[in-house]
């Protein structure tokens with residue numbers, strides 16, 4: 038650092054001195070030029086008056102010598118000497134310093150006598166400097182000789198020296214000032230940020246949290262991009278350290294826990310050169326406008342946590358609907374982009390849908406048809422033929438995009454997500470028999486009677502059976518699915534091996550309970566967390582006990598039933614008046630669909646009614662937060678709540694239950710969980726309730742709030758252990774591992790009737806379908 042400073046100072050001194058000397062040099066030249074011109078002008082003017090005087094004196098018979106002496110005396114202060122020359126350039130008379138006129142150059146005199154014009158020149162003798170001015174003299178109209186005036190010009194040199202002297206001090210002061218200012222700037226704007234960053238890195242290297250330095254970092258707006266990069270680096274450093282520690286701990290304990298890193302290694306080792314392709318409706322990264330700025334956000338979904346390490350490990354491809362308002366502006370000409378934006382490791386291929394397609398396929402068939410069909414929540418499914426058309430068309434469109442991405446990849450692995458793409462497995466497998474295809478159904482599968490009301494159940498089942506592996510959350514859904522296949526399709530199901538065989542293809546049907554990313558290591562709290570009081574203060578409320586519910590605003594979640602149960606609790610136990618508040622976070626969802634609009638209105642009305650009934654100035658029994666909250670925000674509520682309520686009327690798994698358990702690293706808190714959520718088959722230490730039984734739920738809440746600390750801790754410890762052992766990484770590893778291990782029949786050649794060559798554009802597919810329907814060949 039010292040060396041850097043020395044070099045900087047040296048460079049500054051040399052640079053500034055050089056520039057200043059050059060500028061002074063030109064300044065002196067200009068100044069001298071002005072002084073010379075001024076002297077020439079003054080001497081010429083003086084010469085003119087002397088010329089007249091001399092001519093008059095000579096014409097009046099006076100001797101030129103006497104006249105010159107007299108003139109010199111008068112101009113004592115100005116002229117140094119005067120001389121008169123005759124026409125032969127002989128010196129007639131001189132006045133002034135002795136011997137000077139003899140040594141004069143003859144140039145100006147020559148010009149005056151020979152050409153009859155005034156002439157001047159600067160000359161010097163030793164350190165004597167002068168200006169010589171020669172002027173012709175006329176007597177009676179005829180040239181009679183010349184007058185030469187000598188002017189002292191030493192002051193011009195003296196003035197130049199003065200300017201140099203003054204400049205020297207100015208340059209010195211200037212250099213000093215600039216060096217000081219630069220050193221200060223280096224210190225403030227370079228050294229300080231560097232010290233902060235260095236300090237941060239040092240502390241991270243030593244395994245300490247670096248977040249208390251945030252205040253300093255905020256100051257360094259100029260260095261924000263650098264700081265951001267350092268942050269990212271630090272994060273991966275900390276992540277790698279935590280992963281290594283966890284791995285070491287796991288090895289030491291001989292445990293079988295899964296981490297993101299272990300999943301990545303597993304994928305690399307097991308899948309070798311096979312590439313993995315994921316198909317889902319929701320994309321992992323979405324470009325949207327925030328104010329005037331485009332931001333890239335991760336839609337709240339547990340799927341990204343599980344799938345990202347997999348795709349990162351093999352540089353895979355994720356095909357999904359580009360639903361962000363700015364998505365189309367952030368892809369290349371093939372509708373692709375590399376993600377995550379901060380550390381690109383895999384490809385996201387966006388597929389575009391028209392508003393009609395979205396309305397028919399997503400709002401209509403998927404969410405007004407299949408969603409209520411599979412969830413027994415007493416909301417009637419709506420099946421429209423036009424929605425079914427769109428559902429098929431969009432499945433074909435996504436399959437075509439996926440096949441396009443798969444071109445050139447041998448033995449690809451395809452992992453399709455959810456009820457939006459029941460037809461895709463068959464389409465993909467028909468075009469690429471060498472692909473291993475799995476689909477995971479993230480929602481329940483009802484019994485065959487319930488499923489049977491779907492007019493296109495056979496087509497949906499046939500589409501699904503194109504997959505080599507079909508995953509559900511729990512064994513019950515697998516059994517329901519096999520029973521439905523049995524009843525609807527010509528096929529052979531095998532309950533012992535959990536398979537369904539249709540034609541020459543066998544699909545394995547297995548349970549894989551989805552989960553959250555809880556790992557062994559305890560997360561370090563970055564900043565002190567707000568307390569319950571602080572969280573509620575924002576809403577002008579106070580309470581002694583907080584309970585929480587977190588859901589999408591969806592009729593399957595039993596939000597209305599939950600509110601009724603809380604009302605019942607207060608009725609039965611007025612002790613909770615002004616003491617207990619339930620915070621209900623409800624993220625708006627599928628808000629174009631009438632049943633969702635109605636639910637929202639109903640929830641708001643009930644909350645209003647209950648609050649009106651009991652609330653005081655600073656307390657409310659229910660606080661409804663209707664917006665999408667980040668994971669971090671939700672975690673704060675989870676940790677501040679004594680109890681979490683999950684009252685789904687029917688749910689594939691319900692990750693809120695597991696998220697609550699994962700958030701409670703203090704091993705406290707009670708989970709009240711619906712028996713109709715898949716999670717109830719795993720989280721046996723929750724208080725299991727029937728959401729339709731308001732009294733039962735109220736009693737369970739009461740019991741949970743009364744439970745002693747030891748029992749709470751014991752239950753929470755067991756649930757945490759379970760979630761840790763069965764986390765999201767194990768889920769992904771199990772499905773993909775099983776898919777890898779499946780014994781595949783020799784691939785049949787692609788079925789041209791069903792295959793969708795990747796080159797076929799979506800509009801061609803639709804056209805072909807319509808033509809087939811109309812019987813046109």
Ligand code: G6P
Nearest residue numbers: 318319338455456479480626627
């Ligand atoms: C359920 C589905 C997911 C879906 C999520 C959010 O969990 O199984 O596939 O992504 O709800 O719903 P949305 O319609 O907003 O994607």
